[in-house]
Amino acid sequence: MTSSFSFNPLPLPAELDSLRQEVRSFLGEASKDWSGWKIGHSWTGFDKDFSLEVGRRGWIGMTWPEAYGGHGRSGLERYVVVEEMLAAGAPLGAHWFGDRQSGPLLLRLGTEKQRREFIPRIVRGEASFCIGLSEPDSGSDLASIRSRAERVQGGWRLEGRKVWTTNAHKCDFMIGLFRSKGTAKEDRHKGLSQFLIDLRTSGIEIRPIHDLTGEAHFNEVVFDNVFVPDDMIIGEEGNGWSQATAELAFERSQPDRYMSCFPLLPMTIDRLRSTDTRDRLARQRIGGAIAETVVLREMSLSILGQLESGHSPANEAALVKDLGNSHEQRIPELVRELIDSPACIVESDTFNELQGYLTQTVPTFSLRGGTREILRGIIAKGLGLR
Amino acid sequence: MSEDMNISMMLSEQISRLLTKHVNRDAWIRAEEGQLDSDLWQEIENQGLTLALVGEELGGAGLGWADIEPSVRLCGQHAAPLPIVETMLGNWILSQAGLESVAGPIAVSSSLFQINENGCLSGQDEQVSWLHQSASVVLIAINSHGERFVCRVDSPFNGRKVATYDRQPCARLELDGVKPNAHAEERGKLANLGLMPYMAALRSIQIAGAMNHILGLCIEYANTRVQFGRPIGKFQAIQHMIADLSGQAAACQVAGLYAARQIDNGHPEYGAAIAKTQTSMSATRAATIAHQVFGAIGVTDEHSLHYYTRRLWQWRADAGSDYWWADYLGEKALDKPGADLWNSVVSRSVTA
Numbered sequence: 001m002t003s004s005f006s007f008n009p010l011p012l013p014a015e016l017d018s019l020r021q022e023v024r025s026f027l028g029e030a031s032k033d034w035s036g037w038k039i040g041h042s043w044t045g046f047d048k049d050f051s052l053e054v055g056r057r058g059w060i061g062m063t064w065p066e067a068y069g070g071h072g073r074s075g076l077e078r079y080v081v082v083e084e085m086l087a088a089g090a091p092l093g094a095h096w097f098g099d100r101q102s103g104p105l106l107l108r109l110g111t112e113k114q115r116r117e118f119i120p121r122i123v124r125g126e127a128s129f130c131i132g133l134s135e136p137d138s139g140s141d142l143a144s145i146r147s148r149a150e151r152v153q154g155g156w157r158l159e160g161r162k163v164w165t166t167n168a169h170k171c172d173f174m175i176g177l178f179r180s181k182g183t184a185k186e187d188r189h190k191g192l193s194q195f196l197i198d199l200r201t202s203g204i205e206i207r208p209i210h211d212l213t214g215e216a217h218f219n220e221v222v223f224d225n226v227f228v229p230d231d232m233i234i235g236e237e238g239n240g241w242s243q244a245t246a247e248l249a250f251e252r253s254q255p256d257r258y259m260s261c262f263p264l265l266p267m268t269i270d271r272l273r274s275t276d277t278r279d280r281l282a283r284q285r286i287g288g289a290i291a292e293t294v295v296l297r298e299m300s301l302s303i304l305g306q307l308e309s310g311h312s313p314a315n316e317a318a319l320v321k322d323l324g325n326s327h328e329q330r331i332p333e334l335v336r337e338l339i340d341s342p343a344c345i346v347e348s349d350t351f352n353e354l355q356g357y358l359t360q361t362v363p364t365f366s367l368r369g370g371t372r373e374i375l376r377g378i379i380a381k382g383l384g385l386r
Numbered sequence: 387m388s389e390d391m392n393i394s395m396m397l398s399e400q401i402s403r404l405l406t407k408h409v410n411r412d413a414w415i416r417a418e419e420g421q422l423d424s425d426l427w428q429e430i431e432n433q434g435l436t437l438a439l440v441g442e443e444l445g446g447a448g449l450g451w452a453d454i455e456p457s458v459r460l461c462g463q464h465a466a467p468l469p470i471v472e473t474m475l476g477n478w479i480l481s482q483a484g485l486e487s488v489a490g491p492i493a494v495s496s497s498l499f500q501i502n503e504n505g506c507l508s509g510q511d512e513q514v515s516w517l518h519q520s521a522s523v524v525l526i527a528i529n530s531h532g533e534r535f536v537c538r539v540d541s542p543f544n545g546r547k548v549a550t551y552d553r554q555p556c557a558r559l560e561l562d563g564v565k566p567n568a569h570a571e572e573r574g575k576l577a578n579l580g581l582m583p584y585m586a587a588l589r590s591i592q593i594a595g596a597m598n599h600i601l602g603l604c605i606e607y608a609n610t611r612v613q614f615g616r617p618i619g620k621f622q623a624i625q626h627m628i629a630d631l632s633g634q635a636a637a638c639q640v641a642g643l644y645a646a647r648q649i650d651n652g653h654p655e656y657g658a659a660i661a662k663t664q665t666s667m668s669a670t671r672a673a674t675i676a677h678q679v680f681g682a683i684g685v686t687d688e689h690s691l692h693y694y695t696r697r698l699w700q701w702r703a704d705a706g707s708d709y710w711w712a713d714y715l716g717e718k719a720l721d722k723p724g725a726d727l728w729n730s731v732v733s734r735s736v737t738a
Contacts, residue, residue, distance in 0.1 A: 004601055004632060007640050009647060012735045020732070087728040266724030273720060283716030288708070290715050291663035294731055295641045302640065316636070323633045373626070380625035383605055383632055 005316050010305030016080050023084040031088050036353025039089030039263050043096045043256045046170045051094035055125025060099050069120030075308045083255045089263035093167055098122040100251050102129040102175050109235035132162040132176030140374050143188045149178040155229040161222045168219040169206045177240050192240035196232045213360050253303040253317040258296040258324030261331035261358050267351040268335050285334050292327045315382035322375045325366040332359040394453035400433045401457045405464040414693050417467030418553040422519040439478035440487050451646035462595025465693050469516035471588040476524035483536035483570040493520040496582040496705050501527035510560040517557040518543050526580040534576050537566035552700035583658035585705035590661040591642035593701050596694050597635040597672050604628050604679045631675045634668035641665050647736045656734050659711045666708030669698040
């Protein structure tokens with residue numbers, strides 16, 4: 001029958017259970033001392049030791065070819081590991097961007113040398129990557145970026161600035177988008193290139209941007225006459241726009257787009273049980289959140305199945321992110337409705353800290369990785385509007 | 387592709403052809419006047435849809451619930467004004483209890499009735515669709531030992547008519563000491579909720595179909611209706627509403643199929659709870675958006691939109707609303723420590 005979108009189900013093989021149990025028992029031990037604040041950060045939380053341990057266990061670069069140090073496992077196995085990590089609110093930030101984005105990009109478009117040099121280090125959890133897209137004057141309008149790459153002897157000189165770069169101050173490398181030809185006015189989507197930049201190179205200054213939670217997890221990265229050798233351009237010169245947008249499309253439907261607030265739900269259930277609050281409202285709100293979670297998970301799995309079989313359901317992925325972010329954003333409010341807790345952050349109280357952190361952070365969920373408005377524009381176009 | 391999937395595809399293609407040809411505004415109006423289109427019914431029966439879930443040994447096609455999902459979705463997509471899904475469910479549960487299926491439309495009650503030692507039924511259901519147009523009613527009755535029986539009774543044609551939002555024929559069913567024409571104990575498929583989860587699964591799939599149709603209507607209208615010198619679909623405000631609608635439609639498509647797969651997988655209640663919570667919730671949002679896109683023309687009698695939005699308002703309430711099923715899910719979740727929640731989500735994955 002005709003439908004506007006494709007969402008064939010992807011059933012999970014029962015043999016994945018042992019892997020799931022393995023991850024779960026590791027997390028059970030590792031999470032003992034995690035504060036609510038730490039759990040709230042989840043995949044943006046930077047914990048190098050944790051990432052190194054995850055790497056040792058073979059849970060980074062799981063699907064990548066063994067020739068580059070990957071583990072040659074299935075996308076489903078990776079999915080199981082990732083969703084278990086997110087359900088626990090594990091601090092994945094030191095390896096997340098490399099595992100989700102930079103590694104796959106290098107495997108798809110990188111040179112043999114780039115793969116040999118970087119993939120094994122990502123797999124071990126040693127090399128942390130950040131993504132340099134936004135600029136002070138270019139947010140959603142990404143093609144308008146003004147940071148430039150100029151051809152010089154043996155490579156490129158970078159000039160300009162990137163903002164909102166998550167964890168740049170702790171990362172080793174950035175994959176940054178720069179204009180290498182023409183201007184945004186004339187060429188728009190042409191003339192942009194992606195570079196792999198060692199953040200220790202001279203001329204790079206990383207300044208923290210303090211956010212409303214009082215932290216500074218994102219940064220402004222200033223490039224002042226920064227040299228990047230020729231062999232650190234990724235893919236094709238001038239093709240950076242389609243490379244970067246394809247990269248964004250791939251990451252849109254993963255569990256990090258609907259599970260960012262999940263850890264709050266089990267704690268809410270325990271709170272409600274401890275005060276014997278199981279009234280109709282509590283049951284309905286909890287039940288509604290569970291139904292949404294299960295449906296989003298089915299949608300996300302379906303997209304994984306389509307990607308694995310060589311399709312690129314970009315519209316469906318945008319749709320899952322839009323739905324997923326809206327779901328995530330409702331959770332702290334749902335909890336506030338059910339549990340009348342004061343607006344203060346009590347350090348020793350995991351639930352209270354997590355609620356406090358997420359309440360202040362959820363506005364960014366429909367900004368990062370493509371704003372709701374950009375996504376809805378993509379979806380509308382896919383539907384034949386415009 | 388498995389043989390069942392092949393049969394399922396061929397079946398849905400035939401159903402699509404039939405419904406496209408015969409279901410239109412006139413057909414909806416005749417149904418609202420209480421008429422059942424017996425010619426179309428015969429053609430649907432000839433395709434084998436009403437016996438699709440019945441095992442081959444009992445004369446059916448022996449398809450699973452996931453296999454018939456596309457055909458059920460089509461019934462929603464076309465707002466088919468016939469008790470097709472009710473009859474599929476009725477024949478299926480008869481066959482599950484080893485009873486013979488019947489020809490012609492079947493009305494189904496999702497309420498639980500009582501059956502006494504003499505084999506007489508009592509109980510009532512305030513709302514049974516197509517009761518007066520069907521020769522038989524299929525229902526579940528429970529005896530004093532808690533055993534469940536699948537029962538088929540002759541339709542009592544005297545039940546008071548009930549006015550519903552979708553204006554499909556509907557009547558109250560009351561049985562007081564009536565002997566079923568056929569009954570047999572059913573041990574496998576029915577838990578405390580009787581037929582309710584199965585009906586909820588069907589309604590969820592129908593909602594997905596109706597919503598997909600509404601989405602198509604909205605896209606077409608937005609691309610053709612001109613205001614301020616351009617099609618309204620050029621306005622971001624409209625685009626974003628329709629994008630939102632498409633998200634709801636997609637979620638419902640996934641949820642409806644999920645319910646069907648969970649029946650095949652042995653978790654009908656859980657699947658129905660997830661699906662009906664999602665689809666009924668989305669139905670509300672979808673109807674709101676669609677009427678906003680269409681403006682005043684969408685609420686006029688001559689426009690086809692209301693045949694769909696009234697069904698959404700009907701189906702979101704049938705066999706348990708979103709609030710009812712969310713309550714069911716939430717109660718189960720609150721029965722166990724929070725740490726069990728995640729496992730309850732993943733352990734009920736539909737496995738390969």
